Amino acid sequence: MAPNIFVTGATGYIGGDALYELMKRHSSDYQVAALVRDSDKGAQVASQYPNIRLVYGDLDSAETLHKEAKKADVVLHCASADHVVAAEALTSGLAAHAPESPGYIIHTSGTGILMFADMERQIFGESSSKIFDDWEGVGEVTSIPDFAPHRDVDKIILAASSANVKPAIVCPPTIYGPGRGPGNQRSIQVPELSRCTLQKGHGIQVGAGKTFWTNVHVNDLSHVFVALVEAAVAGGGKASWGNEGYYFTENGEHVWGDIARLVAGAAHKQGFIASSEVKILPNEEIEGLCKAGTLLWGANSRCRAVRARNLLGWSPKGISLERDIADTVAAEANLRGLVQHHAAKVAGGENPMESYTGNVYRQVPDHNVSPGFRFPQKSPPQGESVAGASPLGRRKMKHLTCWYWHDKGDCVYPEDRCLYTHSYVGTQRIADAPVQKQPGMPAVAGRNALQAYPVYSDWTANRGLSAHDPRRSMHVTSPETLQDPIQVKTEPDLPEEEATQGTLPARQSPREADEQEREKANKRE
Numbered sequence: 001m002a003p004n005i006f007v008t009g010a011t012g013y014i015g016g017d018a019l020y021e022l023m024k025r026h027s028s029d030y031q032v033a034a035l036v037r038d039s040d041k042g043a044q045v046a047s048q049y050p051n052i053r054l055v056y057g058d059l060d061s062a063e064t065l066h067k068e069a070k071k072a073d074v075v076l077h078c079a080s081a082d083h084v085v086a087a088e089a090l091t092s093g094l095a096a097h098a099p100e101s102p103g104y105i106i107h108t109s110g111t112g113i114l115m116f117a118d119m120e121r122q123i124f125g126e127s128s129s130k131i132f133d134d135w136e137g138v139g140e141v142t143s144i145p146d147f148a149p150h151r152d153v154d155k156i157i158l159a160a161s162s163a164n165v166k167p168a169i170v171c172p173p174t175i176y177g178p179g180r181g182p183g184n185q186r187s188i189q190v191p192e193l194s195r196c197t198l199q200k201g202h203g204i205q206v207g208a209g210k211t212f213w214t215n216v217h218v219n220d221l222s223h224v225f226v227a228l229v230e231a232a233v234a235g236g237g238k239a240s241w242g243n244e245g246y247y248f249t250e251n252g253e254h255v256w257g258d259i260a261r262l263v264a265g266a267a268h269k270q271g272f273i274a275s276s277e278v279k280i281l282p283n284e285e286i287e288g289l290c291k292a293g294t295l296l297w298g299a300n301s302r303c304r305a306v307r308a309r310n311l312l313g314w315s316p317k318g319i320s321l322e323r324d325i326a327d328t329v330a331a332e333a334n335l336r337g338l339v340q341h342h343a344a345k346v347a348g349g350e351n352p353m354e355s356y357t358g359n360v361y362r363q364v365p366d367h368n369v370s371p372g373f374r375f376p377q378k379s380p381p382q383g384e385s386v387a388g389a390s391p392l393g394r395r396k397m398k399h400l401t402c403w404y405w406h407d408k409g410d411c412v413y414p415e416d417r418c419l420y421t422h423s424y425v426g427t428q429r430i431a432d433a434p435v436q437k438q439p440g441m442p443a444v445a446g447r448n449a450l451q452a453y454p455v456y457s458d459w460t461a462n463r464g465l466s467a468h469d470p471r472r473s474m475h476v477t478s479p480e481t482l483q484d485p486i487q488v489k490t491e492p493d494l495p496e497e498e499a500t501q502g503t504l505p506a507r508q509s510p511r512e513a514d515e516q517e518r519e520k521a522n523k524r525e
Contacts, residue, residue: 006072008079010034015078016181069093091160099163104232115299116148124298125207135306161242168245203264203278206298209257214250217318
């Protein structure tokens with residue numbers, strides 16, 4: 001019989017991404033139910049996961065939560081780290097399980113719980129050398145002062161441990177990266193810092209900016225959740241449960257002053273603010289810009305995730321927080337209306353590609369096309385033409401991958417009307433088309449062609465990942481060619497001879513082509 005999994009927070013940032021990873025691996029062998037607040041939230045979940053059973057209610061619906069937990073084999077509780085009523089209802093429902101078939105709960109806390117020392121001293125922006133770990137120091141973690149954030153609910157979850165209930169707590173730090181869930185795909189700390197930077201027109205910093213936090217990519221965090229669900233389904237597996245079932249999920253740490261400078265630098269480089277200056281703001285002003293901003297960017301939270309690595313084989317592979325900042329700033333600028341949607345530009349008669357590409361379509365030699373490869377046959381936007389074979393035996397193709405199709409999975413134009421392609425294009429010997437990483441910004445160079453051909457096997461699995469992310473799903477037929485990636489320049493005024501480098505043959509002039517034909521003819525004679 002398929003195990004029953006009950007999920008809260010399915011349309012949230014953390015829960016949505018965890019649900020995505022869970023359904024990606026177990027859509028056919030788990031029976032999943034998800035708590036949703038209303039029909040709008042239910043529609044979001046159902047559109048992505050039509051086989052999920054929807055449970056209508058909220059975290060205050062104690063009777064509903066109790067009933068669902070009683071039926072579930074595993075509860076994945078991602079909706080809140082601070083909701084006492086929900087924690088009590090879920091654990092009481094699981095307590096109805098028999099000892100021979102206990103119920104499991106995986107609760108989401110947060111490393112904000114480790115800020116208690118700075119909160120008590122009211123010192124913000126200074127560094128701390130104290131580092132907690134969840135292996136040898138797990139007892140210290142599970143007995144920190146009661147006034148610490150999230151501590152009251154952590155205590156409820158841990159106190160439920162018995163022969164009938166097996167709890168585990170997942171404690172994430174700063175989370176970054178776009179979520180893959182059906183609802184909110186935005187984190188808090190770095191996006192909010194980006195928003196405030198754009199709002200003020202300069203970088204912002206709490207105190208001396210020396211505060212340490214750890215961080216994790218949201219996709220890597222989801223791997224821990226799913227690994228614990230799988231262990232629970234297997235009767236506990238190798239995972240720890242109860243008082244030792246506490247899991248930090250860090251993959252490195254950062255200093256908030258450094259992040260503030262990177263955010264300001266990215267915002268300035270992309271043209272959203274006048275300079276990359278970072279200013280220290282009074283705590284009162286920080287709080288006015290962002291609720292609890294003084295704590296989020298000014299109180300220390302340092303830990304080491306030993307337990308997940310030792311017991312679950314967790315090996316995070318996401319890009320670093322620093323590499324994700326430029327995309328986060330661009331996304332916040334887009335939300336604030338600082339980036340004009342390229343569809344609006346097209347509707348207004350502007351070709352958004354002309355500002356940075358020089359020509360809309362890149363020519364590709366026919367003889368470099370791999371067997372079985374087909375160029376997109378869609379018609380171009382109105383007023384533009386795509387030739388078939390030219391006198392030089394070349395075809396034309398769209399130059400860029402649409403940013404909205406690539407990063408958002410959505411574009412207001414169908415592919416035959418959009419100036420950008422809604423696919424990934426590449427062959428064995430030429431570089432894949434550059435990807436427009438941010439609307440209105442220059443495209444980045446395409447990846448090695450072999451990484452792009454054939455086209456990615458699972459767009460849904462790749463949704464939200466950078467075009468250069470090595471974790472993307474792909475089929476590689478000749479790995480040895482990866483040793484020499486082909487670069488593509490995207491400067492606006494380069495002639496085609498200079499814009500296509502690597503193993504592409506240089507484009508011949510008519511005179512050179514005639515001379516080559518004469519030489520071939522002389523050899524045949």
